[in-house]
Every structure is written in C-alpha cells, then in structure tokens.
Amino acid sequence: MLSEHRLIVLSLALFVQAGCKSTDATVESDGGPSNITTVCDVAIVGGGVGGLHTAMRLGAKSGSKVCLFEKEERLGGRIYDIGKPPNPAAAPFLGNGGRRVMDGQSVVFNLAKELGIQLDEPKTGSDLVFARGKFATNKDDFLPLYPGLTYDHTKPDVESQLLQQLLSSPERAHADKYPDFKSYIHQVIGPVGYQYLHDMNRFRGDFEYPLSARGYLDFLAEEINVCCQTFYPVGGMSAFVRAMAAKVQASGVRVFTSEPVTAINGTSGVYQLTTAKRMVAADKVIIAVPPAAFDHIGGSIAKRIQQRPEYQALIGVRVTVINQWFKDSWWDKVRTADGKNIWRAYTTGHCISYVEIPPEAYAAPMHAIRTVYNDSAACAEFWAKLAKGPIEQLEAELHKGLDHLFTDNHITTPVQIPPAVATTFWEWPDGWYWLKAGSPLTNADIFQWATEPLAGEDIGLVSEAYNPQRSAWTDAAYKSSIHLLNAKYAMKLSGE
C-alpha cells in the first residue's frame, strides 16, 4: 500500500481550482433524477481546453442554450495543475500535464492576452544529457560515440542537421511507402542516425511508437519552426482553464461536472446523450474527448465515429509524470563549469527519462520538480508497476535516478540529493496523439474530417487528438476548436 501522506496517486481533483460550480438551470424533469431530460441547442462533451474554448465562444453568442458535460469533478483535462500534497487544490501549482507556451504559438498568446493571463519569460539554463555512458551539456559532444553519421562538420547542432535531412530528403515524397517513421529514418540517415536522434531527444516515444512517416514529417516541418523562447503562465497552465471557465459560467452556459456522457444516439439534428443523471436532447453535439476516453462512450453515433478510418488512424502515447517537492531547491547548487544552472536533464540510463526543473519565477517557492517526464512505453510500464508498491520503493528508485544524473557526472557541481517531502504519481494513457503507422491519411485529413466526422450529421470533434499536426500542444486543441467553429458555426475566429 502507498502511504498517503507522502505519495498521492492523484485520482480526482479539483474543479474548485477552476473556481466554478456545476449548474443545472433549465431542466425539464419527468420523474427521478435519472429521468431528467435537459434540452440544449449544442451539447459539448468534455471540458478540457478544447471543450472549454468551444463553450466560451459559443456561450458568448448562445449562453444557456449551450451545455457542457465533463466526466471529472474538475475541468481542464490534460491541463491538470496540483499544489503540494496534502493540499493539491492550493496554489502554487505544478503541472501533471501541459505547462508551457512557445514563441510562435500565436493562438495561445492571443488567448492569454484576451484572458488577462500573464506569461513568465524565464531565463533558462543548460540541458544535461546522458547517453552511451557519457554526460554532456552540448549534444554535439556525443558525436564521437555515434561513428558513421553523415553531417556537415563545419556547422554546429548536428541534431537539427539530421532532422533537416529527414525533411529535405527526396524520400519524403515517398514517405507513404515506409511502414513507419522509424524505417524512414533508417533509410534517410541510417541506423546510427536513428539512434542518435532517439538518444538526444527528450521525447523517446516519437522514435519508438509505430508512427506514420508522413504524419510525423508534416508535424516536424511545422514544429521545427516553433521557436524559441519558452513562456510559463503565472498561476500554471490552469490559469487558462480558470479564466475560460469563468467566462463560460458568466455567459450562462450550463456546465455539468462529474457527469460523464455514456452514450450518444440519434440522427439528423436530434441527438440524445445519456449521462448517469440525465438524458440530454441536443440539436448539435461537439465531442471534445480524445479517443482513449471516447472509446468508452457508446451509442449509435459514437460507434459510427469510432468505426471511421480517420478515428482508427490515431494512436495515443502513454505518458508518466512524477512530481516531487523538497525542503529546498537543491538544484540551485547544480552549476556547470561556466556557472550555468541546469533546467532539463535527460538520460537513456534510467527510466527517470527526463527531469524538468521549472525555471519560472512563479514556481520557485514550491521547491518542486517534475522528476519523471516519460513517454517511453517500457518505462511507463516500469513506473506504473512501481507506483503500485510501497512508496519507499518508488522514492528510492526516483532517488537513484536523480543520483545518477546529478551527483557524479563530472560536468556539474556534485550535490547530495535530499529526500523528497512529497511525491505524486500520475499517468496519462493518452498524453498526446499521432497518426498511426500504415495509415494512408494525412494530419490535414484528420483535421478536416473532425469538423464533420459523419456526413450530414451535426456532430463535430474537437481536441488535440484530432489535430495531429500540432501533437502534444494545447494550440492543437484551440486550433481544432477554432476550425470547427469557423466551418460549422459561422464564426470568423483567427488562428486556425
């Protein structure tokens, strides 16, 4: 058993964080609570940022004619900030999910401005990387350990050079003939190139999951230009959730939390949704739920969507996040020879995978880090098993990982890692989505399909999942929402 005071396996939280209460205004009742029928012009299923953004825009026009149903007690979905245990609802917050915003994600910057969200622009430090028995802060220092790589020796940043080779290769025109992205990489830059990219990247899942070569390359062509400065919302990424939820509520949208939709039936503008508490009649339905959760929704409409090749072309990545709070910020003492601090450390030598040290001023008083940020399937399994056992065992393994990275790397000032005062474990079965290997479809096909997944039905899909061109970013969800609202709800929102 896990001891509760130190390890919180977070299972529920905190709609309170969003500063909202569930409202159930215009309800027509014909009996007990399970027979309530709620009538909505538009029913939105899912209150992650995609669903919330959609509710905020529609609410401004249609107010209480819009309903939003959320499975959990809290809103936010994969934006899930927590405070130090045992008070996860109390700020300051550290994310279990999305945390940052990049230069160039103008849709998110514009939204932050509209919602009055301040973005921290911290000075970041060095990366510390471990691969093939070596530590370095410059990835080019690993090159002697990867003999046979082809690159321009007169230029720095070989990782970017190799990624550019993948993008500019004439093979890209035939990417569809490759069974997966991995085999494409092998062909274009060879197995050593593959291994170098795999080991140098903080996100190993990109290189390990069976992904469509074309889908990933299309994503990469855009992602490589998502430059350069990292910003962090003051108050955590949940500042977006709180601000959108407040607008949604002020506009009169009816929000039902702790109310999972279990079935979607009907046809031609007359839809019935089932929740544990009510039947819902809606003219239009927007499903803002990604596949891992949507798979659990039944009914004829849901089934028809789930059978579509576009839906089946998506693959979710299992992601582990373990956060730890300490008595003080021991990492401040970790310095490189030229006095820089470390803000990200990643390793192929331990399932700790990727340690993220929050650089933003907002997070500093927390004395907390994301000790594990892992998207490799094998390590996700490793941590999931360990988290079921005694807390001491999990924390000992985390300590081993931190020790491996920081105590004897011959690069940074050696430190003694103190015991953590609190540890939380969280797993996303579907941290983010890609286009699956073998799919003849493109990212653009999925994005387009989501506006009308069943021809002639007033149903739309919104989520990061249905915009794999921007996989793993909130801007995917916002763009998906904007695309649907412009295409089907006669809006003229910018940022698609």
Ligand SMILES: Cc1cc2nc3c(=O)[nH]c(=O)nc-3n(C[C@H](O)[C@H](O)[C@H](O)COP(=O)(O)OP(=O)(O)OC[C@H]3O[C@@H](n4cnc5c(N)ncnc54)[C@H](O)[C@@H]3O)c2cc1C
């Ligand atoms: C670990 C991690 C780190 C990330 N880092 C970043 C980052 O730094 N920056 C960034 O921009 N993005 C980041 N992302 C991506 C970002 O968090 C997501 O893209 C975004 O939050 C997805 O929003 P969504 O609305 O598409 O889906 P979700 O957030 O998954 O929302 C779906 C909602 O539907 C609800 N739901 C499910 N089933 C039902 C049902 N039956 N009935 C009603 N409701 C239901 C869920 O509870 C959830 O609230 C990260 C993601 C993860 C996992």
